[in-house]
Each structure stands twice: as C-alpha cells, then as structure tokens.
Amino acid sequence: MNLPQRSPNQDLPWLDEAVFLNSGGQEKQLCVKVFRNLGILARVALVFSRRGFDISKLEFNPAHEEGLANLELSFPANETQMEEVIRDLRRIVDVISITISSDS
Amino acid sequence: MKTLTGAQVLVKELEQLGVTHVFGYPGGAAINIFDALYDSSIKFVLARHEQGATHMADGFARASGKIGVVLVTSGPGALNTVTGLLTAKMDSVPILVISGQTNSTNLGKDAFQEADVFGATLPVVKHNELVLDVNQIPKQLKKVYQIATNGRPGPVLLDIPKDVSGAPLNCKIKSVSEQPPKQINLAADQRPNLIKMAELINQSERPLILVGHGAIIAEADPEVAQLSDLIEAPVTNTLLGKGCFSEEHPHSLGMLGMHGTAYANYATTRCDMILSIGSRFDDRINGKNDEFCEGAKKLHIDIDPTEIGKVVKPDAFICADAKIALKHLLPLLKPKDGSEWLKELFNYRERHPLTESKQESPNLAAYQVIDALYSLAPDDTIVTTDVGQHQMWAAQHFLSKTHRSWLSSGGAGTMGFGFPAAIGAQLAMPNKPVVCIVGDGGFQMTQCELATAAKEKLPVKILIIDNKYLGMVRQWQELFFDNRLSGVELDDNPDFVTLAKAYGMKGFFINQSEHVHEVLSEALAYDGPCLIHALVALEENVFPMIPAGKSAKDIVLKQPKTQLAKPTGST
Ligand SMILES: Cc1cc2nc3c(=O)[nH]c(=O)nc-3n(C[C@H](O)[C@H](O)[C@H](O)COP(=O)(O)OP(=O)(O)OC[C@H]3O[C@@H](n4cnc5c(N)ncnc54)[C@H](O)[C@@H]3O)c2cc1C
Numbered sequence A: 001m002n003l004p005q006r007s008p009n010q011d012l013p014w015l016d017e018a019v020f021l022n023s024g025g026q027e028k029q030l031c032v033k034v035f036r037n038l039g040i041l042a043r044v045a046l047v048f049s050r051r052g053f054d055i056s057k058l059e060f061n062p063a064h065e066e067g068l069a070n071l072e073l074s075f076p077a078n079e080t081q082m083e084e085v086i087r088d089l090r091r092i093v094d095v096i097s098i099t100i101s102s103d104s
Numbered sequence B: 001m002k003t004l005t006g007a008q009v010l011v012k013e014l015e016q017l018g019v020t021h022v023f024g025y026p027g028g029a030a031i032n033i034f035d036a037l038y039d040s041s042i043k044f045v046l047a048r049h050e051q052g053a054t055h056m057a058d059g060f061a062r063a064s065g066k067i068g069v070v071l072v073t074s075g076p077g078a079l080n081t082v083t084g085l086l087t088a089k090m091d092s093v094p095i096l097v098i099s100g101q102t103n104s105t106n107l108g109k110d111a112f113q114e115a116d117v118f119g120a121t122l123p124v125v126k127h128n129e130l131v132l133d134v135n136q137i138p139k140q141l142k143k144v145y146q147i148a149t150n151g152r153p154g155p156v157l158l159d160i161p162k163d164v165s166g167a168p169l170n171c172k173i174k175s176v177s178e179q180p181p182k183q184i185n186l187a188a189d190q191r192p193n194l195i196k197m198a199e200l201i202n203q204s205e206r207p208l209i210l211v212g213h214g215a216i217i218a219e220a221d222p223e224v225a226q227l228s229d230l231i232e233a234p235v236t237n238t239l240l241g242k243g244c245f246s247e248e249h250p251h252s253l254g255m256l257g258m259h260g261t262a263y264a265n266y267a268t269t270r271c272d273m274i275l276s277i278g279s280r281f282d283d284r285i286n287g288k289n290d291e292f293c294e295g296a297k298k299l300h301i302d303i304d305p306t307e308i309g310k311v312v313k314p315d316a317f318i319c320a321d322a323k324i325a326l327k328h329l330l331p332l333l334k335p336k337d338g339s340e341w342l343k344e345l346f347n348y349r350e351r352h353p354l355t356e357s358k359q360e361s362p363n364l365a366a367y368q369v370i371d372a373l374y375s376l377a378p379d380d381t382i383v384t385t386d387v388g389q390h391q392m393w394a395a396q397h398f399l400s401k402t403h404r405s406w407l408s409s410g411g412a413g414t415m416g417f418g419f420p421a422a423i424g425a426q427l428a429m430p431n432k433p434v435v436c437i438v439g440d441g442g443f444q445m446t447q448c449e450l451a452t453a454a455k456e457k458l459p460v461k462i463l464i465i466d467n468k469y470l471g472m473v474r475q476w477q478e479l480f481f482d483n484r485l486s487g488v489e490l491d492d493n494p495d496f497v498t499l500a501k502a503y504g505m506k507g508f509f510i511n512q513s514e515h516v517h518e519v520l521s522e523a524l525a526y527d528g529p530c531l532i533h534a535l536v537a538l539e540e541n542v543f544p545m546i547p548a549g550k551s552a553k554d555i556v557l558k559q560p561k562t563q564l565a566k567p568t569g570s571t
C-alpha cells in the first residue's frame, strides 16, 4: 500500500524540536542481563523516563543462554544518578544481573 | 483429565491458592472468568466502582496478611484499578488484579474497550503479565502470586484476553499448592552485618527504635517488644508501623515525622543510635536528610536490598525479613539501663503533650471525637482512615495496640481509600469491629460503596469528620499561602445521615461535645453498617507540624502567630 508519509507535526514545525533531556554527568555504560519476557524493554526504559534521564545508546542482544538477553545501555549520569538507575533496575523482576562496563 | 476452559482453570487455581474472596466488576472481556466463578466456592463481592474494589482487596490484604484479589473487565474497567494499584505499591501490599482483555487477535487495533493495560500499569505494579497462551495460565498465575507475596510484597496484574480465557485447556489441578517453605535462617552473607549491628547497639547509650510497616509484614511484634524490653529503648513508629509495638506501652513515643509527636521527633535529635526495623525513611519522617538523627549511628533492617542506603546511609544494616533478623540479633545483645534516657523523654513529653496545641473552643474538635472513639472501641478494633487532617488526628489520638489493626494509605495518600478498605477488612475479619475514620472530602470519592456495605450487611462503622473543607490543603494555604483559600471549600456537602438512609443504613449526627460519648456508644453497639456524621470545628489545624523539607528541630508545636515560609519540600 502506498500511503502518504505525513508527520503528525507537519503543520506545527515548531513542535519538531526534541525537548533536550539533561541528566548531566559523564557517559556511563551498563550491561543488564534479563529474561526475554514481554515488556522488558519498556520496563527498563521507564527507569530512565520517570526521572527525566536520557538514554544515548541502547543495544538488545540475545544471550548465549536460552531465553535471556543482554541489554547494553549508555547514558549521561553522575554517580548518584547512576546509583539510582541501578537501584531501580534491580527492582525489575525480570532483571538477572547488572554490570558496570569497565570503560565508563 | 478433564477439559476445562482457561477461565475455569484460573478459578480452580485461585481456590487452590486459598483465595476466598474476589472483589470486582464485570464486563464482556472478563465474562468467561465470571462464568467460571459461578461454580466456585469463592465469594465474589460486587463493588460499585473498580477503584473501590481494588481498595477493598487492599484492606482485605492489610487486615489479614493474605493476598487480595480483584477481577475486572478490559479498558475502562482495568484502568479504574490504577489508583488502587499505586496505593498498594507505595505501601507494599500484596494484591492481584486480574483483568479481562480484548481478543488477542484484536490487540493493538483500538478494538472495543481495548486499552494497553499491561503498558499502562507498568509503573504502578511490582510485576505484571499478559497471557497469550491458555496453557500458560497456571504458570503465569503462580508466578505473579509468588511475586506479590514473597520478599517485599506488592501488587501484580494478570491481563487475560477473552479468547485465551475461553480456550480449552487440558490440565491437572494439583490438590496442594506448592508454596516455597518460609525462610527461617539468616543468609550467610548477612552474618558479619549482624555482628556489626549488635556491637553498635551494645555501645549506644541513647538508643531509639523506629518500627515501620515492614515489621508488621514480618509479624515481628514479639521480637520488637523483646528488644525494647532488653535494651530499655524507646520505640517510635511510622504512620504505617502503628500497632507493631503497642502505643500504650510506656516505652512508646507514638508516631514520628511531619505530624508525629513532639517527643518522638525530639528523641531523634537526642538519640545516639537509631534502629529502623522495616521503615523506608520516607520524607515524611526525614524531611532533611543531612540533619536526620545527626551524629547518631544509623542501623537499618529491611528485606529489600534496594531500600538499604536509598535515603539514609546506614552504619550497619541487615538485609532480611525483620522477624528473622531480630531473632538472630537478640541473643547478641546485652541488657541496658535506659532509665535516664527514658526519663529525659518522659519529662519532655510532660512539657509538650499532644494536646499542647489545642485551644479552648465552643466548637466540637475532631480530636475529641477520635479520643472518645478510642476510649469506647473494643481492644481488637480495626481502624481504617482516609487521607487528610482526620487521618493525622486519628494517627495521633487513636493509639494502636496490635498489628494489622491500623490501615491507612501512606505513600500514595489516596483519598477515597478508607471506606472501601474497611469493607475489605471486615470481610477478612468478620469477627472484629471495623471503624473507618474519613474526611468529608475523601469519603465522597468512594461513597458509592455504601451500596456494597449495605448489600453485604457488613457492620462497618463510618465516622465522617466533617469540617466542610479539604482541610489538609486549607491548612497549608492558611499557614504558608496567606490564607488565600483556593479550591478547598466543601460547603455544599450532602446531608450524610439522609444519604445513609437512602442506602437503608442507620445514620447518626453529632456536633456537640456533650453528646459524643452517647452517640458513639450507640453507633458502636449498632448491629449492622452505620454512619456517624460528626460536624466539627471548621478551621482547626493539625499540630505538631514539621514543614516539608525541614528537620525535627524546626517543629511547629502550635498555631504560629506569624506566616510561615513556604515549604521547600514537596507536598
Ligand atoms: C497526609 C499524610 C501525612 C503523613 N505524615 C506522616 C508522618 O507524620 N509520619 C509518618 O511516619 N508517616 C507519615 N505519612 C506516611 C508516609 O508518607 C509513609 O507512607 C510512611 O512513613 C511509610 O512508612 P513505612 O516506611 O513504615 O512503610 P512502607 O512505606 O510500607 O515501607 C515498608 C518498608 O518495609 C520493608 N519491608 C517489607 N517487608 C519486610 C519484611 N518482611 N521485613 C523487613 N522489612 C520489610 C519494605 O522493603 C519497605 O522498605 C503521611 C502520609 C500522608 C498521606
């Protein structure tokens, strides 16, 4: 089907600017091992959006173990913000482990 | 092996899990499950709104310690439970909401009464699941049940499309539910923490015990009492910790925090050690973190590792069930002589009693009504409250003696909670007296449940503290915003006694102090649900009060003569 490619903001160009999300601090990286259960990505994303934190990079890869996946996340955060993110991620039932990547 | 529908298996599994009551509201997407309930021994309680049903399940759970179960239909039905889920999440209450969903083939097509209930409830549950295969119903039900009731309890939701609940399922229902055995040992990695904590307790001279809701969930009341006895330590409690340690005990300082007693808050400025047992150091008790119990060693027992160090950095902690932790801690402790420390607090209390802020007035004061209720109510009375000034007066003046006898929405502060929670509590505890203390504002948010109480003939006693205001907000506007009253007047309240009559209920009215005892006695003795409309002084304020964001030293003990600075803390 050849449907028109219309952006909902087409007539409101000033709405096209993204609102800048600022969480301050340096780029941090986490690797989160999860059960590949429904909604896992949404659960992880909510940890950031509820605080107004940004995610700069996200990768979702199946893990060697069946039914598991590795989520690689990069985001700007200071130490306290990082701690908060980790604490909240730990509350997700389907999160198995969290490792802080060495280069961050 | 018999072929049943997914819905029938679901209901049988609920029976196996020991579920006796389901609260809810029907609709097309849940109709298979309602049909299965027809043949079940489970009692279905029809609420008049799904929010009410969810608070009923919550009250049932808080009163009994068992899971509360809700059954609703898709779309608007399911979304009406969101406030109830949040309320349970904030206060760690195990409830299970089962929602019907549109046929799985229709998902994402804006089908009739479709809502992304899984997505919408993500932030307000401990866990939720969408069932896409009828064969997974038993497994997913058990999973969410275990999650709700284990570790730190919390609400869960199971969303079941109509075609899934209607599909056939070959399944053996096991006659005994497999529950993991209750843990009684302390995890090995907590041993060193235990020893460190014992040392710090043994070293302290002015210890203070803070009991929270977690101590009630753990049923640690005997251990808390032993601890206070052994080290002769005063005990304060959070709003939700009321009843774990009897507030009538001479060691009890009553509630801590924003509207806690002057003496409990004073104790935090003088103690050299504070041990929190199952409290999460909410900002209502710890308005200013760097001044909270300054200089004191801070010890924390909590089952949830993500609570340790979240607000207060502890000098020692044990991450375990409070009862288990205390059982292991007690043998390591040395008895103490706390007489001097207790005397200091007692003297302070003499100077600053709770009645300090009360002025002579011809009008009936809310606290007088609550005091009278407290003196008349039997010892095993369960009190539920709504949210606002009346909640704080009730917390201060209705002392709690046993655990699970005080049910109040703390973390979410959900107006409309008190009355339906009382209905749930009464169903869980049919032989105990249940009284709910509600405000004129909050009661009207879920007053439609009068029909439920009347239909079920539940003898709940509803005490409406009517100040014709959204009193708690009016208090803030008076104290911090130049008394510019904005959106808080309730001068068009209905005649609550007539309202009760409309539901076939008995109604009482009081507005004079000399009648309070007589009317309350009659109401408490009344066989059946009844409502007491207490018209009280309109513009009274709750004290003590620590302005949000301030520390215990900034406590305001009575009506200030001048305007207070706008609080820096939120809400
Ligand atoms: C208008 C208003 C005013 C308020 N004013 C005050 C006030 O003055 N003072 C006050 O105290 N509160 C007040 N509150 C309530 C406050 O907002 C919090 O809800 C309350 O302080 C939280 O108490 P808690 O930490 O004991 O319970 P919860 O919030 O329920 O936390 C329970 C803690 O126990 C842990 N836990 C659970 N199970 C176990 C277990 N088995 N073993 C060990 N730990 C466990 C949990 O992980 C959690 O950390 C007010 C609320 C309202 C609406």
Ligand SMILES: Cc1ncc(C[n+]2csc(CCOP(=O)(O)OP(=O)(O)O)c2C)c(N)n1
Pocket: B386, B387, B388, B389, B390, B391, B412, B413, B414, B415, B416, B438, B439, B440, B441, B442, B443, B465, B467, B469, B470, B471, B472, B473
């Ligand atoms: C659902 C909901 N909406 C708004 C609030 C904000 N709020 C907190 S207390 C309060 C006033 C409650 O008034 P009322 O029920 O009459 O009790 P009172 O304070 O007068 O005793 C309000 C509006 C809330 N807690 N919950």
Ligand SMILES: [Mg+2]
Pocket: B388, B439, B440, B441, B465, B466, B467, B468, B469, B470, B471
């Ligand atoms: Mg009011």
